[in-house]
Amino acid sequence: xxxxxxxxxxxxxxxxxNVSVATVSRVINGLxxxxxxxxxxxxxxxxxxxxxxxxxxxxxVNKKTNMLAVVVxxxxxxxxxxxxGGTVEVxxxxxxxxxxxxTNGDEAEESTYFESFLGKNADGFILIGTHKTADFYQTIxxxxxxxxxxxxxxxxxxxxxxxxxxxxxxxKHFLEYGxxxxxxxxxxxxxxxxxxxxxxxxxxxxxxGVSPDPKYHKQGSWLEDSGYQSxxxxxxxxxxxxxxxxxxxxxxxxxxKAIRDLNLEIGEDISLIGFDENELAEFVKPKVTVVRRPTRxxxxxxxxxxxxxxxxxxxxxxxxxxxILDVELMKYGSVKKMN
Amino acid sequence: xxxxxxxxxxxxxxxxxNVSVATVSRVINGLxxxxxxxxxxxxxxxxxxxxxxxxxxxxxVNKKTNMLAVVVxxxxxxxxxxxxGGTVEVxxxxxxxxxxxxTNGDEAEESTYFESFLGKNADGFILIGTHKTADFYQTIxxxxxxxxxxxxxxxxxxxxxxxxxxxxxxxKHFLEYGxxxxxxxxxxxxxxxxxxxxxxxxxxxxxxGVSPDPKYHKQGSWLEDSGYQSxxxxxxxxxxxxxxxxxxxxxxxxxxKAIRDLNLEIGEDISLIGFDENELAEFVKPKVTVVRRPTRxxxxxxxxxxxxxxxxxxxxxxxxxxxILDVELMKYGSVKKMN
Numbered sequence: 001x002x003x004x005x006x007x008x009x010x011x012x013x014x015x016x017x018n019v020s021v022a023t024v025s026r027v028i029n030g031l032x033x034x035x036x037x038x039x040x041x042x043x044x045x046x047x048x049x050x051x052x053x054x055x056x057x058x059x060x061v062n063k064k065t066n067m068l069a070v071v072v073x074x075x076x077x078x079x080x081x082x083x084x085g086g087t088v089e090v091x092x093x094x095x096x097x098x099x100x101x102x103t104n105g106d107e108a109e110e111s112t113y114f115e116s117f118l119g120k121n122a123d124g125f126i127l128i129g130t131h132k133t134a135d136f137y138q139t140i141x142x143x144x145x146x147x148x149x150x151x152x153x154x155x156x157x158x159x160x161x162x163x164x165x166x167x168x169x170x171x172k173h174f175l176e177y178g179x180x181x182x183x184x185x186x187x188x189x190x191x192x193x194x195x196x197x198x199x200x201x202x203x204x205x206x207x208x209g210v211s212p213d214p215k216y217h218k219q220g221s222w223l224e225d226s227g228y229q230s231x232x233x234x235x236x237x238x239x240x241x242x243x244x245x246x247x248x249x250x251x252x253x254x255x256x257k258a259i260r261d262l263n264l265e266i267g268e269d270i271s272l273i274g275f276d277e278n279e280l281a282e283f284v285k286p287k288v289t290v291v292r293r294p295t296r297x298x299x300x301x302x303x304x305x306x307x308x309x310x311x312x313x314x315x316x317x318x319x320x321x322x323x324i325l326d327v328e329l330m331k332y333g334s335v336k337k338m339n
Numbered sequence: 340x341x342x343x344x345x346x347x348x349x350x351x352x353x354x355x356x357n358v359s360v361a362t363v364s365r366v367i368n369g370l371x372x373x374x375x376x377x378x379x380x381x382x383x384x385x386x387x388x389x390x391x392x393x394x395x396x397x398x399x400v401n402k403k404t405n406m407l408a409v410v411v412x413x414x415x416x417x418x419x420x421x422x423x424g425g426t427v428e429v430x431x432x433x434x435x436x437x438x439x440x441x442t443n444g445d446e447a448e449e450s451t452y453f454e455s456f457l458g459k460n461a462d463g464f465i466l467i468g469t470h471k472t473a474d475f476y477q478t479i480x481x482x483x484x485x486x487x488x489x490x491x492x493x494x495x496x497x498x499x500x501x502x503x504x505x506x507x508x509x510x511k512h513f514l515e516y517g518x519x520x521x522x523x524x525x526x527x528x529x530x531x532x533x534x535x536x537x538x539x540x541x542x543x544x545x546x547x548g549v550s551p552d553p554k555y556h557k558q559g560s561w562l563e564d565s566g567y568q569s570x571x572x573x574x575x576x577x578x579x580x581x582x583x584x585x586x587x588x589x590x591x592x593x594x595x596k597a598i599r600d601l602n603l604e605i606g607e608d609i610s611l612i613g614f615d616e617n618e619l620a621e622f623v624k625p626k627v628t629v630v631r632r633p634t635r636x637x638x639x640x641x642x643x644x645x646x647x648x649x650x651x652x653x654x655x656x657x658x659x660x661x662x663i664l665d666v667e668l669m670k671y672g673s674v675k676k677m678n
Contacts, residue, residue: 067456069438075420075423075439076421076424081420082415092448097440097451097452097457098440099408099440099457100414100441101437102423112436116406117405118436118438253618257622279618280618280622283619283622
């Protein structure tokens with residue numbers, strides 16, 4: 001586990017109580033040859049400093065708490081709640097309580113969480129991480145499964161989906177229907193998922209003999225507002241695209257709202273494919289074609305792997321395992337045939 | 340805290356180690372007059388049984404963990420995630436980590452959670468409870484704020500909204516616009532929120548001189564499917580209603596989908612008011628009139644009250660405080676003028 005400078009040590013106790021470390025140790029371990037007055041003084045300082053003796057801390061850490069923690073960037077996105085749902089289902093059957101923590105996409109908050117009492121006491125973690133480099137993940141010593149976002153050299157198992165193929169298939173579908181002015185709206189390429197979707201799109205375009213036009217790549221955030229704004233800009237350009245690939249669920253929802261506000265018809269005036277199912281893609285007529293990923297299964301798969309790691313300590317931690325789940329292009333009526 | 344039969348006691352340790360309780364106590368407290376062999380045997384049993392001595396448990400319990408737990412029936416409903424969002428915001432500023440647990444609307448799961456290691460170690464709870472009677476809540480000894488659902492005699496503070504007035508205002512709005520065949524779709528009346536909405540509707544009807552027709556009360560679950568089915572049934576009846584009050588966000592979403600599938604026009608063929616904002620009510624044209632409640636504020640208010648309870652131990656716990664937040668009827672275009 002992460003050890004922070006804020007942890008109170010036996011030395012702090014000794015210094016504050018104005019006794020030797022050996023004396024504090026004798027008190028903690030209940031040994032004799034400590035006067036009652038000293039014992040009381042040391043216990044008072046231990047209490048005041050909120051000090052947990054290592055022996056106790058170690059004993060608590062070694063005990064199974066039968067709790068898993070799922071750490072996600074936010075819980076307002078249905079993708080994350082679906083992953084959590086899958087985790088809870090498996091964990092419950094195996095006798096584990098699942099807790100959820102949102103890091104708000106903030107690296108410092110993510111660290112704080114792992115340094116907290118809870119971070120130290122959960123039996124294992126399912127982590128959709130916010131940190132972008134491997135060093136943070138390497139400090140996590142408990143069984144941990146990275147979900148969706150994988151960081152190489154993190155030292156942990158991962159459960160991902162084939163983002164690359166999903167975006168590739170979506171773009172290829174546009175091309176097969178005769179589109180060439182194909183836009184992509186995505187967010188920052190901080191993690192593999194975003195990067196892979198972009199390069200899947202690129203490859204399909206190039207393989208299809210279409211040179212991707214940079215003005216049709218709108219990169220903002222991964223949130224709805226950004227999808228909305230980018231769609232407005234694309235459709236109000238001098239030569240608007242005939243097709244838009246919205247690279248996540250929220251961007252897709254934003255695109256649908258922008259298309260509605262522009263009084264355009266999906267599948268007629270503009271073709272649209274989203275990545276991930278979402279409430280609006282399913283609601284509008286025609287339904288929006290989406291790359292469907294097995295969100296709930298990502299949670300069940302991760303929970304199974306995690307519980308195995310917790311129970312079977314002999315598992316080879318030097319050889320992390322990556323599981324890649326497949327995606328499926330669900331074709332509805334939102335792509336117009338141009339040829 | 341809840342004490343369960345599954346808790347291992349010092350007696351279990353003594354029995355298993357085949358020594359007296361006094362001996363175990365001497366080992367735990369580090370006193371002398373215990374042979375090294377006995378000491379080792381007792382420690383081994385303590386370890387095997389996963390026993391946490393009361394002194395340690397008490398010490399751990401008394402120590403602040405700086406963690407709050409939010410316990411909700413599910414996390415796929417945006418109402419709950421909004422409450423959580425508000426809680427996290429306030430908790431973070433006050434230096435608390437917030438964890439979230441979903442009970443899946445299951446009383447046993449809710450109990451399990453409170454009996455778990457985490458339930459014993461959080462500094463306090465924000466609870467949207469699943470238990471229906473006060474006795475469960477009375478067993479929770481840590482600072483706890485009940486949100487949305489309040490159980491009388493629970494012994495805890497509460498943060499609620501004025502469900503009664505919300506439903507009353509919605510129904511009155513229908514009546515003022517000349518509707519008399521006004522249906523209500525709701526779920527089970529397990530908690531005050533559901534009950535109050537139903538009786539707010541009833542009172543407005545009776546005050547408006549309209550006798551509520553039982554065939555216009557569709558009671559199913561609080562989920563989308565139920566709203567969908569109930570709307571189909573209502574609209575396919577011999578004399579369909581002219582107005583529907585959908586008593587929560589998911590029922591409202593189901594109603595909107597049913598109206599779409601029946602090729603009816605909201606605000607023209609059928610008037611609709613929902614309780615709580617939701618993605619679809621906001622998306623369709625015209626927007627659906629809703630009773631808006633301050634969901635995020637419920638979370639911030641509850642977190643503030645909880646942190647005060649945790650920090651200020653002198654607070655009078657025998658006199659729980661109820662805070663009722665107000666609601667607002669947001670009038671959009673989904674109610675047709677009939678007069």
